[in-house]
Amino acid sequence: MAILCLDIGGTEIKSMLKREDFEKTLANFPSKAGTNAPDIRNDVFSLVDELKNDYDIDGIAISTAGMVDYKTGIIAGHGPTFKNYKGFDWKKEIKDELGIPAVVENDVKAAAMGELTYGAGKGFNSAFVLTVGTGIGGALILDGKIHRGASGHAGEIGYMPFETDKFEALASTSALVKNSQKFYPDKNFKNGKIIFNAIDDGDEDAIKLVDDMTRFLARGIANIMLIVNPELILIGGGISEQKEKFLDPIIEKVRAYVPENIFAATRIKATELGNKSGLYGAYAIYKQNIK
Template structure:
């Protein structure tokens, strides 16, 4: 028995078959989100029928961009890269067409569960996982389960207000690049990678830009630690791989923002699963639901 795990993004869909002692990576396929997101279901149904020739499919676990009503699995909202997605009911469509059970979760929350179950947070019971990229997303895990809050959207730290703007508008990778282009248009700072490469060449402007970013992130993460006091803070996104230039400075700054006992009790690490975290998390959530 295997679960088909899907991670639905705006440009492509990742797929994996997984069981307790079985795992098979499947080929990614293009996402139709930008033209008509509900039509993604046709590709999913075709994939299931193809796989059923060789595997016994137990159910489907979906990690998806957008806001998900965790009680119903219905898409409650989405960004501009998706079209006609709000109100789409994956669980009903899958049950009606394939007769299979399904779980549906927001991609950031699924990624957090993936890291806690199979990745950098394995063994911990509480963690806050944040992703730093185009924006800043987050999810809080308590006692091994996603903490959802009254509206179901706890962990949306990108909206956290700072003095001049929201957290993600100041501390994300896209904010870093925007500042670089605004204040140093003469330099080739087209993306985060180029800015970090410039640090290796002792470029003072690049050093200052990243120092500002790590200070903003350290302040935001310190607030999370003070409120939730989790065992672990896990930081994801491609930029988290920059340990000495990015992660280490954040940790050092956090030390000056929070009490010593809180700092000492919290492990701060990069995520481990990369772009497969959502797949693993969707599977973990499926298992939680079926074992309850």
């Protein structure tokens, strides 16, 4: 028996077969989210048909972009890259068509569970995981489980207000690029990689841009540490791979914002599982919820 794990994004869908003693990464396939998201089910059902000749599929674990009602698994909302996704009920569709159980979780929360169970957070009981990319997403894990809060959406730190704007409008990768184009239009700072490479060349403008970004991120992380006091802060997104130029400066700036005893109690690390964290997290959530 194996669990089919899916990570549904706006442009592609990742998939993996998983059980405790077995793991098989499957080929990514295009997502129909931008045209009509409910059509994704047909591709999922076709994938199950292909796999069942060689594997017994016991259930399906889904990590998906968008807001998920954790009580029902129904999609509660989504961004502009998805069409007609709100109200879609993965659990019912899968039960009706395949007769097997399913779990559905928001992709950031699933990625957090993946890291805590199989990645950089393994061995920790509490962690806050934030992903830095187009926006900033977050998830809080307490006692090995997702903490959801009163509305079910605890951890949405991208909306956290600062003096001039929301957290993600100041500290995301897209904010870094937007600021570079605003303040230095004559430079070819069209993405984060170019900006970080410019730091290696001693470009003072690139250094200033990243210094501002890491300062805002450090303030946000300091607020999380002061309120939650987790054992671990994990930072994900491609930009987190820039240890000396990104992660190390954040850590030093956080130290200046919080009391030393609080700083010493929390590790700050980069995530480890990359783009497979949602798949591992979906599997971990399936194990927690389906007996």
